[in-house]
Amino acid sequence: MSQNILYPNASVLAAATVVGAKEHAGPLGQHFDYFNDNDRFGQDTWEKAESEMQRMALASALDKAEIKQDQVDMLFAGDLLNQCVGSSYGLLSYDIPYLGLYGACSTSVEGLILAAAMVGGGFAEVAAAVTSSHNAAAERQFRTPLEYGGQRPPTGQWTVTGAGAFIMTAPEKAVGHELARVTHALPGIVVDMGITDANNMGAAMAPAAVSTLMRYFDISGTFPPDYDLIVTGDLGWEGSRILCDLMMAEGRDIASRHNDCGKMIFSRNTQDTHSGGSGCGCAAVVLGSYLLPKLQKGELNRILFMATGAMMSPDSVKQGQSIPGVAHLICLESPRRS
Amino acid sequence: MSQNILYPNASVLAAATVVGAKEHAGPLGQHFDYFNDNDRFGQDTWEKAESEMQRMALASALDKAEIKQDQVDMLFAGDLLNQCVGSSYGLLSYDIPYLGLYGACSTSVEGLILAAAMVGGGFAEVAAAVTSSHNAAAERQFRTPLEYGGQRPPTGQWTVTGAGAFIMTAPEKAVGHELARVTHALPGIVVDMGITDANNMGAAMAPAAVSTLMRYFDISGTFPPDYDLIVTGDLGWEGSRILCDLMMAEGRDIASRHNDCGKMIFSRNTQDTHSGGSGCGCAAVVLGSYLLPKLQKGELNRILFMATGAMMSPDSVKQGQSIPGVAHLICLESPRRS
Numbered sequence: 050m051s052q053n054i055l056y057p058n059a060s061v062l063a064a065a066t067v068v069g070a071k072e073h074a075g076p077l078g079q080h081f082d083y084f085n086d087n088d089r090f091g092q093d094t095w096e097k098a099e100s101e102m103q104r105m106a107l108a109s110a111l112d113k114a115e116i117k118q119d120q121v122d123m124l125f126a127g128d129l130l131n132q133c134v135g136s137s138y139g140l141l142s143y144d145i146p147y148l149g150l151y152g153a154c155s156t157s158v159e160g161l162i163l164a165a166a167m168v169g170g171g172f173a174e175v176a177a178a179v180t181s182s183h184n185a186a187a188e189r190q191f192r193t194p195l196e197y198g199g200q201r202p203p204t205g206q207w208t209v210t211g212a213g214a215f216i217m218t219a220p221e222k223a224v225g226h227e228l229a230r231v232t233h234a235l236p237g238i239v240v241d242m243g244i245t246d247a248n249n250m251g252a253a254m255a256p257a258a259v260s261t262l263m264r265y266f267d268i269s270g271t272f273p274p275d276y277d278l279i280v281t282g283d284l285g286w287e288g289s290r291i292l293c294d295l296m297m298a299e300g301r302d303i304a305s306r307h308n309d310c311g312k313m314i315f316s317r318n319t320q321d322t323h324s325g326g327s328g329c330g331c332a333a334v335v336l337g338s339y340l341l342p343k344l345q346k347g348e349l350n351r352i353l354f355m356a357t358g359a360m361m362s363p364d365s366v367k368q369g370q371s372i373p374g375v376a377h378l379i380c381l382e383s384p385r386r387s
Numbered sequence: 388m389s390q391n392i393l394y395p396n397a398s399v400l401a402a403a404t405v406v407g408a409k410e411h412a413g414p415l416g417q418h419f420d421y422f423n424d425n426d427r428f429g430q431d432t433w434e435k436a437e438s439e440m441q442r443m444a445l446a447s448a449l450d451k452a453e454i455k456q457d458q459v460d461m462l463f464a465g466d467l468l469n470q471c472v473g474s475s476y477g478l479l480s481y482d483i484p485y486l487g488l489y490g491a492c493s494t495s496v497e498g499l500i501l502a503a504a505m506v507g508g509g510f511a512e513v514a515a516a517v518t519s520s521h522n523a524a525a526e527r528q529f530r531t532p533l534e535y536g537g538q539r540p541p542t543g544q545w546t547v548t549g550a551g552a553f554i555m556t557a558p559e560k561a562v563g564h565e566l567a568r569v570t571h572a573l574p575g576i577v578v579d580m581g582i583t584d585a586n587n588m589g590a591a592m593a594p595a596a597v598s599t600l601m602r603y604f605d606i607s608g609t610f611p612p613d614y615d616l617i618v619t620g621d622l623g624w625e626g627s628r629i630l631c632d633l634m635m636a637e638g639r640d641i642a643s644r645h646n647d648c649g650k651m652i653f654s655r656n657t658q659d660t661h662s663g664g665s666g667c668g669c670a671a672v673v674l675g676s677y678l679l680p681k682l683q684k685g686e687l688n689r690i691l692f693m694a695t696g697a698m699m700s701p702d703s704v705k706q707g708q709s710i711p712g713v714a715h716l717i718c719l720e721s722p723r724r725s
Contacts, residue, residue, distance in 0.1 A: 131469040148490070166508060236461050
């Protein structure tokens with residue numbers, strides 16, 4: 050084994066999602082657990098609002114799983130804010146051992162991989178993973194404060210206001226309550242194709258998705274038709290088109306079974322988000338609210354879920370560095386299948 | 388098991404350290420693998436210099452371990468820069484699956500815990516962990532650029548310019564080359580005691596160290612005299628005093644066997660660092676250069692090593708939030724002991 054696929058065989062016992070107004074108004078609006086009409090969640094800063102979403106998401110996931118916080122062995126969490134304060138403050142009220150992650154928008158799957166491995170490796174009976182992003186906090190930090198009224202190009206994406214929390218345990222402890230099983234996982238290698246346009250994250254991240262997907266198909270010996278869906282986190286319309294083109298050039302046609310959470314969460318016709326949704330929260334809330342229930346019901350049998358991240362900072366872009374991307378992958382299977 | 392100790396039983400096969408001029412001039416100067424007299428490492432920004440230290444540290448550690456990069460199953464890395472760009476750019480030249488961490492100055496032990504667990508859980512034959520900090524990059528980001536000439540209070544600490552890399556594998560694959568074994572690990576719970584002074588990180592982090600240490604002693608049934616050393620990452624002189632006082636109040640006298648990497652790396656008499664060293668790199672380079680060789684030789688038999696982190700951001704402090712701390716712990720044992 051070297052740089053091989055992991056087989057954690059851990060179950061998603063519960064998931065919960067919290068979103069903002071625009072996400073609630075989108076095509077998946079009815080599926081989210083909680084939303085807030087002004088994106089403030091009762092807080093006086095956008096950053097605290099993001100933290101509050103994380104707190105709410107984990108509280109709701111624990112509640113659904115009927116698990117108390119002292120039964121959770123460890124918690125993986127991350128977000129896009131400097132020093133990941135969305136997570137550290139958001140989860141401060143929980144007395145759960147905390148392992149902070151930074152994988153940009155790939156953090157949701159990074160957390161799921163590590164939580165699943167800790168359960169599968171026997172280091173945790175219960176592990177949790179939480180991620181979030183908040184549009185207004187991200188705009189202030191990565192671009193300009195909303196009040197500035199900056200214009201975005203057509204390749205720009207709209208950072209999702211949302212948080213998702215997931216509770217994982219061993220399959221034998223989830224019988225009858227399992228949403229899905231993480232059967233395979235493959236952490237991504239960071240790829241830099243020289244993209245320097247911070248308003249085209251889809252283009253920066255698509256090659257990383259190709260890298261991970263091709264490694265996965267090669268090692269597993271599987272092909273796109275072996276999966277009901279191949280879902281990416283937040284490539285948006287621009288990045289998704291690039292992904293499908295690049296995969297076709299590699300001889301793997303995924304177009305008919307590919308979808309992207311950044312495309313699914315907003316309406317292209319009625320919601321002005323340019324190239325679609327993005328942010329750590331995007332993949333997390335679409336997985337938690339929409340895809341996991343379909344896996345639980347058996348409407349989907351087996352999917353590849355891959356969150357993509359752009360590993361830059363505003364400073365690194367200003368210093369002329371290009372934008373590296375990374376994509377972490379999990380294979381999720383329906384409990385009705387196993 | 389709930390929030391219990393992990394028993395990863397993984398071996399540190401190699402470690403390498405890279406530091407700046409001030410660290411090289413300090414009491415441990417002769418122990419580091421590489422240093423640079425102007426802290427620039429041939430780069431044109433401080434941030435790129437930090438990345439270059441990470442690249443050098445991992446290259447050297449792989450070389451010492453006689454391991455090629457494609458034999459490394461996964462790499463855990465993190466730093467203090469916004470969006471952890473020290474790590475993502477620094478390790479970009481390696482084709483190794485990358486899992487980014489953010490644990491502030493606790494990142495070194497967070498990475499060691501996860502790398503050890505991935506090896507111990509059978510998910511990796513070889514895993515690596517890398518962390519760094521750079522004084523000038525940290526000053527620019529967290530306080531003011533060096534050119535501003537800002538004054539620091541006596542409780543302020545000096546961010547270490549340094550990077551440490553560690554290669555871990557199973558004990559049976561490290562026979563004859565093992566530096567130390569990670570026998571126990573305990574991830575920390577985030578603790579907030581209401582400290583709001585960003586120039587007194589020692590005070591913000593000491594209660595987290597007490598929390599983890601007391602949890603560890605309680606669960607393991609061990610006592611301070613069971614360990615040759617109880618080492619913290621970067622509490623400095625101020626935080627170390629607080630830690631020993633708080634532990635004494637809990638009925639555990641650790642003063643005679645406690646030391647702190649932030650105290651060890653700089654001379655209190657001849658180097659003006661106020662309360663001592665800090666930063667992700669501080670604990671990593673002291674462990675890699677000084678403590679691991681002592682464990683390998685049997686000069687130390689069993690130590691507790693605990694890196695402490697302050698989970699704030701400059702923005703969260705400006706928004707009036709207090710500074711939460713976290714401390715992750717590993718127990719390291721000499722190969723001559725096992």
